Amino acid sequence: xxxEHSRPGGGRGDILAELEAEVAHELEEQRPPAGxxxxxxxxxxxxxxxGVLGAVLAYGYGLGSLRRPGPGLWPFVISTAIIALSVVLxxxxxxxxxxxxFSRASVLPLVGLVTFVGFAFLLPVxxxxxxxxxxxxxxxxxxxxxxxxxTIAVSVGTVAAFYALFLxxxxxxxxxxx
Amino acid sequence: xxxxxxxxxxxxxxxNLLYCLIGVLIGMLIGVLPGLGPAATMAIxxxxxxxxxxxxxxxxxxxxxxxxxxxxTITSVLLRxxxxxxxxxxxxDGFALAKQGKAGTALGVAAIGSFVGATFSIILxxxxxxxxxxxxxxxxxxxxxxxxxxxxxxxxxxGSGHPIKALIAACVGLLFATVGRDSFSNAQRFSFDxxxxxxxxxxxxxxxxxxxxxxxxxxxxxRHGKAHVPAAVNNIWPSRKELKQASPAIGRGSVIGFFLxxxxxxxxxxxxxxxxxxxxxxxxxxxxxxxxAIEGVAAPESANNAxxxxxxxxxxxxxxxxxxxxxMLFAALLVLGITPGPQLLEERPDLFWGVVNSMYIGxxxxxxxxxxxxxxxxxxxxxxxxxxxxxxxxxxxxxVYTINNSTFDIFVMIAFGIVGYLxxxxxxxxxxxxxxxxxxxxxxxxVRRALLIFDGDxxxxxxxxxxxxxxxxFLVAALFPIVQAVRHRRAATPDETHHREDSLR
Numbered sequence: 001x002x003x004e005h006s007r008p009g010g011g012r013g014d015i016l017a018e019l020e021a022e023v024a025h026e027l028e029e030q031r032p033p034a035g036x037x038x039x040x041x042x043x044x045x046x047x048x049x050x051g052v053l054g055a056v057l058a059y060g061y062g063l064g065s066l067r068r069p070g071p072g073l074w075p076f077v078i079s080t081a082i083i084a085l086s087v088v089l090x091x092x093x094x095x096x097x098x099x100x101x102f103s104r105a106s107v108l109p110l111v112g113l114v115t116f117v118g119f120a121f122l123l124p125v126x127x128x129x130x131x132x133x134x135x136x137x138x139x140x141x142x143x144x145x146x147x148x149x150x151t152i153a154v155s156v157g158t159v160a161a162f163y164a165l166f167l168x169x170x171x172x173x174x175x176x177x178x
Numbered sequence: 179x180x181x182x183x184x185x186x187x188x189x190x191x192x193x194n195l196l197y198c199l200i201g202v203l204i205g206m207l208i209g210v211l212p213g214l215g216p217a218a219t220m221a222i223x224x225x226x227x228x229x230x231x232x233x234x235x236x237x238x239x240x241x242x243x244x245x246x247x248x249x250x251t252i253t254s255v256l257l258r259x260x261x262x263x264x265x266x267x268x269x270x271d272g273f274a275l276a277k278q279g280k281a282g283t284a285l286g287v288a289a290i291g292s293f294v295g296a297t298f299s300i301i302l303x304x305x306x307x308x309x310x311x312x313x314x315x316x317x318x319x320x321x322x323x324x325x326x327x328x329x330x331x332x333x334x335x336x337g338s339g340h341p342i343k344a345l346i347a348a349c350v351g352l353l354f355a356t357v358g359r360d361s362f363s364n365a366q367r368f369s370f371d372x373x374x375x376x377x378x379x380x381x382x383x384x385x386x387x388x389x390x391x392x393x394x395x396x397x398x399x400x401r402h403g404k405a406h407v408p409a410a411v412n413n414i415w416p417s418r419k420e421l422k423q424a425s426p427a428i429g430r431g432s433v434i435g436f437f438l439x440x441x442x443x444x445x446x447x448x449x450x451x452x453x454x455x456x457x458x459x460x461x462x463x464x465x466x467x468x469x470x471a472i473e474g475v476a477a478p479e480s481a482n483n484a485x486x487x488x489x490x491x492x493x494x495x496x497x498x499x500x501x502x503x504x505x506m507l508f509a510a511l512l513v514l515g516i517t518p519g520p521q522l523l524e525e526r527p528d529l530f531w532g533v534v535n536s537m538y539i540g541x542x543x544x545x546x547x548x549x550x551x552x553x554x555x556x557x558x559x560x561x562x563x564x565x566x567x568x569x570x571x572x573x574x575x576x577x578v579y580t581i582n583n584s585t586f587d588i589f590v591m592i593a594f595g596i597v598g599y600l601x602x603x604x605x606x607x608x609x610x611x612x613x614x615x616x617x618x619x620x621x622x623x624x625v626r627r628a629l630l631i632f633d634g635d636x637x638x639x640x641x642x643x644x645x646x647x648x649x650x651x652f653l654v655a656a657l658f659p660i661v662q663a664v665r666h667r668r669a670a671t672p673d674e675t676h677h678r679e680d681s682l683r
Contacts, residue, residue, distance in 0.1 A: 015455040019267065032399070035604065043604040047346050054353050054368075061360075061367055067634030071360040071367055074622045075353060082349045089342050096340060098605030109395035109599060112571070113592065116391070119575055120588040128576065135575075136568040143398060144564025158569055162576060170229055172580045 035099030043099070044090040051082030108143050115139065127177040132159045182304065185531025189539055194234050198536050201238035202544050205245020210253055210555045214397075214570065215263070216246040217609070218389040220506035222570065224382050224513065225577035232514040233529050237536040239510055243503045244296060244486045244537065247446060248544045251288040251479055252555050255281055264446035264482040267454040271467060271474030278470055285552060286416045287424045287472055288479040293545040295432040295480030299487035300537045302436055307523070307534070310495040314520035319627035320639050324648035326621040329498045330614050331655050332442040339607040347601065351611035354379055355618020362626060374586045381509045383578055384615055387591040388608040389502070390574045392598025394567065420472050427457050427473035428480045435484025440491050445501040446482035453481035487537060493518055494530060498617070502609040505616045 057072075058079055064070025115135045122131040136155035140146040146154070166172045188194060208219045220227075220239050227235045250265030255272035268288065275284040317325070330352070334344040357368040358378025369375035416424070431453040438449040457477045458467045467474050489500040497519030499505040511518050516526060523530050578591045598608045628645075632638030640646045 015458050019451055019455050019458075022270070039604050043343075043606070047350065050350060050353070057368060061365060065634060066629055066636060069362075069626050069629060071363045071365040074626070075356045075367060078349050078352045078356070082346060082353065085342055085346045085349065089346065093340070093342065096605060098340060098343075100603050100605075102603065103399075105399040108398040112395055112398050113596065116571070116575060116588075116592050116595070120585050120592065123579065123588070124585050132572055132576075135571065139568035139571060140564060144562070144567060146562075146564050150565070154565055155568075158572065162572060166576060166580070170226060172229070173583065174576065174580070 032100045032103055032105075034097040035101050037094040039099035039101075040093045040096055041090065044086050044093055047082060048086035048090065051079045051086055054079030055083065111143060112139065124175055127175045129159055129163065129177050132162060181527040181531050182535070184528065185535040188233060188528050188532035189237065189536040193231070194237055194532065194536065195539070197230070197234040197238040198241050198540050199543060201241020202245035202248075202540050202547070204238075205242040205247075206249035206252075206544070206548065206551070206555070207558065208242070209246035209249020209251075209265075210559060211566070214393055215389075215503075216243045217385075217502040217506050217612075218393045219246075220503060220510070221382070221385045221389040222574050222577060224386070224506065224510055225580045226573075227510060228513045232511075232516060233532045235510060235514060236507065236529065236533050237540075239507050240490070240533055240536065241540050243507070244483060244540060245544060247479075247483045247486045248289070248292055248548050249555070250482075251292070251475075252285065252548075252552060253559065255284045255288065255475070256556065257559070264450050264486075265478075266447075267450050267478045268475055270454075271469070271471050274468065274470035275472070275475065280470070283416045283420060283472070284475050285549065287420065287476050289545055289548045290416070290421070291424065291428045291431065291476040291480035292483040292548075293541055294428050295435050295482075295484035296487050296537065296541045296544075298432040299436045299439065299484040300534065300541070303487060303491055303537075304534055307491055307495050307530075310491060311520045311523045314496050317520070317644070318642075319624040319631065320642050320645040321648065323621060323624035323628050324639060324645040324652065325496060325498060326617045326624065328648050328652045328655065329442045329492075329500075330610075330617055330621070331652055333501070333613045334610045339610075340605065343606045344610045347606050347608065348610040348614035351614030352618045352621065354384065354611075355615050356622065361619075361623060374584075379590065379615075380581065380587065381616060382513060382581055383587045383590050384594050385506060385509060385612050386574060386578050387594025388598040388601075388612055389506075390570075391591055391595025392602060392608060394571055394574065395595060395599040396602050397563065398567065416472070424472045424476035427453075427477040430456060431477035431480030432484045434477075435481030436488045438481070439485030439488035440500065442492065442498065442500045445489055446485040449481040449485035450478035453477040483541075490534070490537075494522060494533070495520060497522075497620070499613060502612055505613045508616055 055076055058074075058076035059072060061072030061075070062070035063073045063076055115138050119131045119135055133155055136158050137151055140151040140154055141148065163176070166174050167176060189198065204219065204223075205216065208214050208216060214222070219242055223239075223242075227239060230238075247264060251268055251272070253259045254265040254268040255276050258269050258273040272284045272288070275281065330348050331345075334341065334348040353368075355378075358366070358376055359369075360367055366376060431449075434453045434456060435446075435449040438452060439445060441448075454467075454474060454477055457471075457473045458464050461467065461471075461473065489504055492498045492500045493504045493508060497508070497517065499508045508518055516522070516529065574591070575588060578587050579585065581587060601608055601611070628639065629636070639649060
């Protein structure tokens, strides 16, 4: 709701448009600075690439005919629509202000992501307790800036609660050490 | 009538009552806490929810959805911080009232308005859903294809965000839905010889990634980390004069909310905006709005609850989810082995009426609980987001693993989490993608079945009366944003000229 689509159209007396702008402004205050044309162009190029790749692969699956549609016809039609819309976005989207700049704080989601991937690798190997404890410690201490005391208390408490909930409460067979 | 009464018997079972209570409490809580919305919460909780009885599971998920509409109000009024997008307009007058020391009045009117709006909508839902379902029983592939197509378009163009971006997201969602075995020819598509992808992408995993993980990663950038001091809550019950002033707004808000909630893509956000705009437009003293007008709280709060309830109609009767939260409910039903649609009422009247009637009880619970619990919710708001974040992350990751006991699902979820996070950063809403993903198989299968019936002649879609009418509506819906954009551009021209003249002076 914070892009040009929801900005005031300029129609005087159009209370809904005014309101939408006001709502956009409310939400705008919580957002980092807009990304600018480079972000918009990059996004349009990525979706264009998705469309082209989809169309090429779908063509390979066989299009058939309208009377006997092949497995590739439907994804080909969808991919063509993605290509067309991406081209339109490339042309008209440069001035949109609905993207957000990556900042130093964007490293935090990256670290969070690494803990997710690490958890996924470790879970089947050593069970969930140690990876869950490590994930909690990283999120509380390094991503959340909590004190060591509260980090340890919350991490241990969380892992214990999940142990009780999943293994005993819900009876779900999670890989576990103990 | 018997089935309707049986529905009350279903919901009156202690287990179902308990799940209804848990659902509305979780809903209120996530409505209060900015960050995760109802769709993300449902996505995260799905793997756990599906371990319980189907009727109880759906009652609880429904409770989460409409409970969130109540909770969102509390932070809008007390902190000028809408917990839910549908409560954003409540901020304008709700917070102004709180600054005048009338936070209790605002919350009281909001709770009463929410209750009236929701109850009005449930009554209409109870009356109209069987009619819509029986009408939809005549639908063939062409009608379903047209309806699903209209659904995808409306979701993409009416919802928030730029329409072209929403349409691209929807189309990418439709493309993701084609991954795996083609149900007509058995050929593999986009599976790249992977055994795990051969059966397609699991909707719950995709939704948990796009909503859950993406939201968690997005919130890590600490945009909600600021400390807020809640306003004091004194007298909760509004005076008779205030109630009299709010009543017409509650009535109008309920009607607007009901109708906008039924529309795909409309939902609670659109309804609250339209109800607020209507009140301001018809008011003799529009200047009071934004400065503490009681109608400015009553109308949007009645509307968003009415809309939250009426959006169940297209899901339960046609099998078409109207918004992202309904898509999650759709997924839950599918996982539980229940196909939402016109047959649901005949095949599972216990579930249909159990869920519908649970809303009567859920809303009474909300009215009774919302005001006494305000103090507790304010205290919960003091729990730092840093403490809640790892708990949410662990629920998500362990939850997705439990669906199929598969680490592959965790990686798929992470991949969609990255996609969802990047989408949010560049202004694409993940909602249309998830909804289109849900409707993808329905749309493709029905288009192909209809083409077989029409012997490859696509004009068959236009000549059948129902599908033809739906496609005409599709055309209107497709053209509407273009006409609106042209109108806005024309209307903006004098202003721009004026600005240019000013800058030249």
